Amino acid sequence: MKDFINYILQFGDLNQQQIDLIINKATVLELPKDAYFSEAGKIAQQVGFVLEGVIRVCYYNNKGEEITKYFIVENNMVVDLESFENEICSNAYVQAITDCKLLVFSRKDWKELLDTIIPWEAIVHKIISKALRQKVERRSPLVTEDATTRYVMFLKIYPNLVNLIPLSYIASYLGITQSSLSRIRKSIR
Amino acid sequence: MKDFINYILQFGDLNQQQIDLIINKATVLELPKDAYFSEAGKIAQQVGFVLEGVIRVCYYNNKGEEITKYFIVENNMVVDLESFENEICSNAYVQAITDCKLLVFSRKDWKELLDTIIPWEAIVHKIISKALRQKVERRSPLVTEDATTRYVMFLKIYPNLVNLIPLSYIASYLGITQSSLSRIRKSIR
DNA sequence: GTTGCTTTTTGTCAAATGGCAAATGATTTC
DNA sequence: GAAATCATTTGCCATTTGACAAAAAGCAAC
DSSP states (O other), X not given: OHHHHHHXXXXXXXXXXXXXXXXXXXXXXXXXXXXXXXXXXXXXXXXXXXXXXXXXXXXXXXXXXXXXXXEEOSSOEEOOHHHHHHTOOOSXXXXXXXXXXXXXXEHHHHHHHHHHOHHHHHHHHHHHHHHHHHHHHHHGGGGGSOHHHHHHHHHHHSTTTTTTSOHHHHHHHHTSOHHHHHHXXXXXX | OHXXXXXXXXXXXXXXXXXXXXXXXXXXXXEOTTOEEEXXXXXOOEEEEEEESOEEEEEEOTTSOXXXXXXXXXXXXXXXXXXXXXXXXXXXXXXXXXXXXEEEEEHHHHHHHHHHOHHHHHHHHHHHHHHHHHHHHHHGGGGGSOHHHHHHHHHHHSTTTTTTSOHHHHHHHHTSOHHHHHHHHHHTO
């Protein structure tokens, strides 16, 4: 919980009363490995903060291949933004890839906080903006790099994930097959 | 100018007085083909809105290859955000790839508008947020697609650009060589 | 330890893509 | 219109990557 407070205070100031209001709305959610936080075809109903574990967001492209869009590690927010904001069906799965512990807020509570705590909206704006920038920074540059460079870039961004999650997820994030990734691993040892 | 007003009013409401304040700060900038709007190694000093023409943002990766990050077409904002906001040297070139006509705001005027017009900050937030989402949506999915699919996706996003800009820019956006792109073109005719 | 299950590695072959250079085509300049 | 310049296409060959399948390794349950 303390981690969450520190996290949000990076983005703006809140007094103790405001912090308490936020904390009162948060509930702890334990997600076992492979469980979904939100699913394609449904409307995302909650916003989360990863206390422990790793999450991934993935979808199926029009060839039916499973694509991992990004990973979310500890001390980051997790939400299917398009779906949650606009209350439309998502086309992505948000899935725990290790056992996870999250703080979650329901849509109703989240809205209430936005209405009640004046500086909260600005803070949320900044959090979202930072997340979007990270997404642009992290995945787009992969487009123009070869498979080996992509993997090296992945290692830099997510240094702790390699031994934590299946090779196939990494491959589907990098846009290469897991066989290729396996060969690349071998070659750079 | 009218296009610009319509553009910003999509993102929030402003009264006539506020609109006039904004317009008074805007100056028209004509950029000939190949000229730079902002450059790597320098601090971006202005925010622009593309009235006519096409802009691209590019950089050189660590293999010295020129990479086109994205294109900006008419009726969109153009700014090297990281550099402009934080007043740090950019590593990207923002370049006119056709003759362009822009509305521009200096850093000083831009700040003044943010301080003067209360709803302006929220509008700018939304504009930036939308731009970031577009970037994520448009380029990241290319990572996991083959060259032909990438080109088809490019055609959908920028249907008017194909005959307007050099093949090499498109190739450097898609992460393929211009020879390959030329062959792909041939194959899908 | 053995068994069953999943993940990772490896081999083989085919297809896609890149690098290079030459040929062709288009555009500008004089 | 000829020359010069730049953009695009094409051919050739090398390399990378994918698809598929089999082998090996890791792991948990018994």
